[in-house]
Amino acid sequence: MTAAVAMRPDGSFEGQPRGFPFDDFEFEDVMLPEGDDMGIASEDDEVAEEELETETGFGSVIVTDNLPEVGPEKYDKLKGLLNKIYGQVGSVREGGMNMPRNEETSTSKGFAFIEFHNPQEAMAARDSTNGYKLDKNHTLAVNLFDDIDRYLKIPDEYQSPEQKAYVPQEHLHAWLMDKRGRDQFAIRFGDETEVYWNDAARSQSEQVYKRSFWTESFVQWSGQGSYLATVHRQGVAIWGGQSWPRITRFSHPGVRLIEFSPCEQYLITYSSIEPSNPREKAKVLLNVFDTKTGKKLRAFDNSVDEFAIGTAAGPGGALRWPVFKWAGGPKDTFFARLGKNSISIYECPDMGLLDKRSLKLDAVQDFAWSPAEPIMCAYQAEQSGGNLPARISLVRVPDRTELRQKNLFSVSDVRMYWHPQGDYLAIKVDRYTKTRKSTFTSFELFSVKERDIPMEVLELPSKTEKVVDFAWEPKGSRFAVLYGDGPRPALAIYDMKNTTSKGVNCVIHQPNKQANCLHWSPQGKFLVLGGLKALNGQLEFFNAEDGEVMNAAEHFMCTDIEWDPTGRYVATSVTVVHQMENGFNVWLFNGQLLYRMPRERFFQFSWRPRPPTLLEPGQEEDIVKNLKKYSQKYEQEDQALLAQTDVDLLAERQRMMDEWKAWVVSKKDWVMQNQDGIAAILGDALNEGDYTVNEVEVEETLGVNEEVIRAT
Amino acid sequence: MRPYLLKGHERPLTQLRFNREGDLLLSCAKDKSPTLWFSEDGKRVGTYMGHNGTVWTADFTLDSTRLITGSADSSARLWDTETGESLFTFQFQEPCRAVDFALGDDMAAISSDPFMAAPARIHIVRIEEDITDQDATPVRQMESDKSGRVSRVQFTDLNKTLLTASEDGCLRRWDVEVGKMIEEKQVHEKQVQDMQLSLDGTHVVTASTDRTSKLVDVQTLETLKNYNTERPANSAAISPIYDHILIGGGQEASQVTTTSSRAGRFESRFFHKIFGEEFGTVRGHFGPINAVAFHPDGRSFTTGGEDGYVRLHHFDADYFSTRFLN
Incomplete structure (x- = not known):
């Protein structure tokens, strides 16, 4: 910070302190004593005050120990050396280096204080120079100034921590025991975050919990719905149970993004530190936490370049989330990320690199885990100008067996889509x-579950048209493709079963769809074709079994479509990217609108996920087979509920009507008085009665024109 | 039934008024000439020429012989309804926003906007039977310095009390005799655009840009009912025969160009007065609706929009046969 100083022509200024080095000083070196502006008014007092505060903090000061104790003759040389070392790591604040001397011998005391411009640089300097070998006898020991204070506070004798009494936790799965099998969802609008039951049978929603300023950026459900994570400046908190107490906190200052492992055992948090020097790259910090204990298991701390590789790199060297991808399966076992020419796989629960080495794959661009088992599919790009073909490989972890591989030629891009069941x-x-x-x-x-993993090639009827969207049917063997160059692409649904010699069996083909995205029901069979963005929110509820459009509807300007975890309802929402119509609609799977909830400044809608079913596959089939028997009971319940709802509604209306009538009665005297008063004021005018209509005929001559009509 | 489209204004409508019998409809717009129409068939009777700015408001006398209008040209004028002759001009320093005749038509309230250093004022003027005796000096003046523009004034309680609605979202009650405020209540969060009295005079309906419309007790200023409109409400009226509320509004005129007309909700919307449920909408305007009014017999209604059109609707038969269950 520089203050405007009125300079005399010779470079000195008024009130100059005595002994000030008149020669060889940088103008920037002029530092005014704290709290005294020497009568020089700053142009912007407020800013000056803010910056003063950071200057007085010790967060950006490091203490370097184990320096040689040198005499006055070498003192400046050593200082110069330190300046050189630390000047490379960060920017040392002007006059921020202080190496105390022994007053009697005037040799240095063997340590120095160095102040940087900000705490991040100080931390970086500590990390990079701690243990630095100055020479044979001097290895630097570097600490943050603030840490020294903390270390000194640690008592010399060990005191065992107090045992905390066991506090029983609330039932995290209580919401699954809802008698009517309803689902929950969380919404965020304005400053509010609210959780609701989707009471679809009564075409309404019922509030479960609400809280203002619950999160500072967004909320996220864990993969099986046990927790709701809120994101704050200090870190992440997770909440759950019936009364929504806070379960655990995860400290991660400046956290930006979070990711739960699929079985919600672990939580990965992400933050990035923008460099103060524009030539440097941003730093990235990723922490892996144990969800249950809140313990930090591992931290990944590196330059953004280490992570932004292949498809993980967004535009401008940014990072694409998620950085880590989790292997599927009944337990959280592995997670992996792209590296340069390799994939680094980490093992749970000890978080170490699997077999202490990365999986070497030259020019690897992208990979995806199977959602069902630890098998990953990796894509390597073409190399040496097409001489080395692009390669797709299926690798099983942890034994790193290559199950299947395929070479591809003249490839421009590859996307991988795993079937949700793997x-x-x-x-x-x-x-x-x-x-x-x-x-x-x-x-x-690829049919991954079959022996030798057979492969089919599918070419769309018109090769050159671009694919708009692709989606597998969950719990099924079909997939849907939306393709076409025009505004109305075609929908094609293929079945992987009954593959003939001609290739994959196309079961449905319908042109002219007003859609640009596909959303399958989690149970399969039904899908919603959404025409978002430019198509203004067209929705088509489609039955893939018989290729029938069940309903076409519109949610104007809709931005998001999300199926509930049971596949019974669909929520469409308009978020704050649009100024108006903010809020969400809930639809039945067949496109019947159940209810709307308009909310100003609507940010987020998310269904609470459910854990996987505990039923054996056979049991599930039995239920489908005997659906009629079971549904009878539930239909009765629904009907009773609806009848009750009608009764409730009518009762409520009756109550309002009674209330109104009571109010009207309470005003009766006043009205009587008023009417008497009106009669007194107006007198006869009031009783003049209805107006009479007098019909008046008016004739108007518009013009006279004479024409001679000649007989022919 | 198909509505009559009354095309007589080139600028957005500001207020619509039926006379007591309901055979005449007066429309005020941002152009200079209020227009009189036959309410039965929408035939234009004539215009009132004289104002030199937006006409914000108007009111009929009980016998429909006279009209008072308030305009942004800082004047309020008294007219002969039949001949269109301007009988008298009340000249002020500030734009006139709202007018109302008192019961018996011997007084009128005129509100003027805050302008330069002047606060919003409500002027009570005496209206003389014989126009040659008419005096321009108000008999009482009430200053309302915190309220911003006073958008509606309404005599109640046998001319003893004046009810005002204003830009700060408050309703206020004034003692007309003394010229002092009796009570104020923050009813809306944003400006109140319209306020119309019920037939029995016990309650008013308000419309506000805070996207709600409210039913308010005239004596206590207590909010009785709340109607959520999702869009700014510009005008609201109470049906004289049913428990129905008619609300007009829509997305702000300044934002209309950035949205499709579908998103703007430029509809006349019907709410049940007691249950607060919306039960019907009537579409048609290309822009926000600025003014709505029920015909005194409750069998037709009219809406005026930012698009400059007045639409005159007569209800279909099923409007009269359909009932709410309760």
Whole structure:
């Protein structure tokens, strides 16, 4: 910070302190004593005050120990050396280096205080120079100034921590025991975060819990719905149970993004530190926590370049979330991230690199885990100008066996889509045409569960058209593709079963769909075709069994579509990206609108996920088979409920009507008085009665014109 | 039934008024000439020429022989309804926003906007039977310095009390005799655009840009009912025959160009007065609705929009046969 100082022509100024070095000083070196502006008014007092505060904090000061104790003759040389070392790591504040001397011998005391411009730089300096070998006898020991204070406070004798009494936790799965099997959802609007029951049978929602300023950026359900995570400046908190107490806190200052492992055992949090020096790269900090204990298990701390590789790199060197991808399966076992020419796989629960080495894959661009088992599919790009083909490989972890591999030529891009049950894998391949001027798309389809993993190639009827969206049917063998260049793409649904020699069986093909995204019901069979953004929120509720459009509707300007975890209801929402119509609608699976909830400044809608079913596959089939028997009971319940709702509604109306009538009666005297008063004031005018209508005929001559009509 | 589209204004409508019998309809707009129509068939009777600015408001006398209008040209004028002759001009320093004849038509309240250093004022003027005796000096003046513009004034309680609605979202009651405020209540969060009295005079309906419309007790200023409109409400009226509320509004005129007309909800909307439920909408305007009014017999209604059109609707037969269950 520089203050405006009125300089005399010779470079000195009024009130100059005595002994001030008149030569060889930088103007920036002029530092005014704290709290005294020497009568020089700052242009912007407020800013000056804010910055003064950071200057007095010791957060950006480090203490360097184990320096040589040097005499006055070498003192400046050593200082120069330190300046050189630390000047490379960060920017040392002007006059921020202080190496105390022994007053009697005037040799240095063997340590120095160095102040940086901000705490991040100080931390970086500590990390990079702690243990630095100055020479044979001097290895630097570097600490943050603030830490020294903390270390000194640690008592010399060990005191065992107090045992905390066991506090029984609330039942985290209580919401699953709802008698009517309803689902919950969380919404965020304005400053509010609220959790509701979706009481669809009565076409309404019922509030469960609400809290203002619950989160500072967003909320996120854990993968099986046990916890709701809120994100704050200091870190992440998770909440759950019936009365929504806070269960655990995870400290991570400046946290930006979070990710739960699929079985919600672990939580990964992310923050990035923007560099103060624009030439440097941003730093990234990722923490892995144990969800239950809140313990930090591992931290990944590195430059953003280490993480932003292949498809993990967004535009401008940014990072694409999630950085880590979790292997599927009944337990959280592995998680992995892309590295340069490798994939680093980490093992749970000790968080170490699997077999202490990364999986080497040259030019690897992307990978995806099967949602069902620890199998990953990796894509390596073409190399050396097409001499080395692009490669898709399926690798089983932890034994790193390559189950299947496939070479692809003249590839421009590859996307991987795993079937939600891990039965199939679709690879969308964009290939260059011979001229390399345009691309065309085809699909390579692997049946992962079958022996030797057979593969089918699928080419769309019109090769050159681009694929708008692709989605597997959860719990089924079908997939849907939306393709076409125009505003009305075609929908095609294929079935992986009954594959003939001609290839994959196309079961449904319908052109002219006003849609640009596909959303399958989690139970399969039904899907919603959404026309978002430019299509203004067109919705088509589609039955994939018989290819019938059950209903076409519109949620104007709709931005998000989300199925509830049971596949019975669909929520469509308009979030704050649009100024108006904010809020959400809940629809029955067949496109019947159940209810709307308009909310100003609507940010987020998310259904509470459910854990996987505990029923054996056979039991599930039995239920489907005997659906009539079971549904009878529930239909009765629903009807009773609806009847009750009608009764409740009518009772409520009756109550309001009674209330109103009581109010009217309470006003009766006043009204009587008033009417008497009116009569007194108006007198006869009031009783003049209805007006009479007098019909008046008015004739108007518009003009006279004479024409001679000649007989022919 | 198909509505009559009355095209007589080139600028947005500001207020619509039926006379007591309901055979005449007066429309005020941001152009300079209020227009008189036959309410039965929408035939134009004539215009009132004389104002030199937006006409914000108007009121009929009980016998419909005279009209008073308030305009942004800082004047209020008294007219002969039949001939269209301007009988008298009340000249002020500030734009006139609201007018109301007292019961018996021997007084009128005129509100003027805050302008330069002047606060919002409510002027009570005496209206003389014989126009040659008419005096421009108000008999009472009430200053309302905190309220912002006073958008509606309404005599109640046998001319003893004046009810005002204003830009700060408050309703206020004034003692007309003394010229002092009796009570104020923050009813809305944003400006109140319209306030219309019920037939029996016990309650008013308000419309506000805070996206609600409210039913308010005239004596206590207590909110009885709340109607959530999701869009700014510009005008609201109470049906004289049923427990129905008619609310007009829509997305702000300044934002209309950025949205499709569907998103603007430029609809006349019907709410049940007691249950607060919306039970019907009537579409048609291309912009927000600025003014609504029920015909005194409750069998037709009219709406005026930012688009400059007045629409005159006569209810279909099923409007009269359908009932709410309770």
